[in-house]
Amino acid sequence: MPSEPLRIAVIGAGIGGLTAALSLRQRGFAVEVYEQAPELTHIGGGINMGPNAARVLRGLGLGPGIETEGVLPLTFHQRRWQDGRTLQYGPLNPDCERLYGAPHVTIHRADLLAVISAPLPQQHLHLGHRLAGFADRGGRVEAWFDNGTRIETDVLVGADGIHSGVRAGLFGDEAPQFAGCVAYRGLVPVERIADLGLELGSQSWVGPGGHLVHYFVSRRRLLNFVGWTEHDEWNREDWTDRATVERARAAFTGWHPQLHRIISAADTCFIWALFDREPLPRWSQGRVTLLGDACHPMYPFMGQGAAMSIEDGACLAACLAAGGDPAEALLRYERLRLPRVTRLQQMSRANKTRFHLPDGPAQQARDAEWSRAADRAPDALRWLYAHDPAALEPAEA
Secondary structure (H helix, E strand, O other), X not given: OOOOOXXXXXXXXXXXXXXXXXXXXXXXXXXXXXXXXXOOOOOOOEEEEOHHHHHHHHHOOOHHHHHHHOEOOOEEEEEEOXXXXXXXXXXXXXXXXXXXXXXXXXXXXXXXHHHHHXXXXXXXXXXOOOEEEEEEOOOOEEEEEOOOOEEEEOEEEEOOOOOOHHHHHHHOXXXXXXXXXXXXXXXXXXXXXXXXXXXOEEEXXXXXXXXXXXXXXXXXXXXEEEEEEEOOOOOOOOOOOXXXXXXXXXXXXXXXXXXXXXXXXXXXXXXXXXXXXXXXXXXXXXXXXXXXXXXXXXXXXXXOHHHHHHHHHHHHHHHHHXXXXXXXXXXXXXXXHHHHHHHHHHHHHHHHHHXXXXXXXXXXXXXXXXXXXXXXXXXXXXXXXXXXXXOOOOOOO
């Protein structure tokens, strides 16, 4: 490390931006985070976090926080939409801890953001800063914001989501594409569904044109559910962020009674659309790079979107800490991360079709394969869960 640490500006204070800031600070860099919102809004639903991400957060000293605020599910259970028949079933914890040195965690996004944001000194978090533009001057990057603030930094990191302004500045502005899916999500106080006797696990139900997942969050006080259904188009004049419980139930007409009990027990439901981008061939130019959804938004059908942004930050920090020209370090970061996230983007896209097959021969073949292969079991996902994002050599497939 040089005597004067590199100055790094992170644009965006979501899960990816905040964990990147912590990873970079742990390596001794001078990090400032800029967020367009006037305050950190701890909203959203649950996150199914694999041990690959939990291990990175443990390394940042956040293990006690996520394990206290979240839930450690004992099992995963994949079921048929109508009759509840088991397609796959197996252990999660403590097997993940034994195999990969960290647990599988289900956690509310608000709880995760609270845990991640707590260690960052508030003087280094700049709210109400919407990026207006930036320019790479060779040895430094200048950036300016709508509120008139101008900064100079050694490295600029765009962690500003699927609508990234940094991405647009690097590679041009292009609207993301509607992916043909909308999701209904809700939270249910557990006392309302105590009679269902739900096991402490993550359940996934798959059926024609949709699937639904539910698991416990918030110290097991709430059950989070999210149900995906396919739609040909998304018209924001016809759809709102808030949906009625009745509308969510109607989207899953004919599905198992347990799911209707869970949906009906929510006070309200929210609805949002899934948008996507084609994988980028590169993320960096000069001293500016991208991270998380800004460069690799992915369908949530591998449960790895947040995890990949967490891994990005660890890898970026390791590459910059190795020394040398920062622009070369960013290219190294890109080379290390691109194959892994592209693979997961492709697998997540394939799962959209795989999970939503209509009943028939293809669905029967899928169900038989799942029963035989148990491809969601922790020991079958070593390539995913054992990965060390801070290793500076390409991972084995």
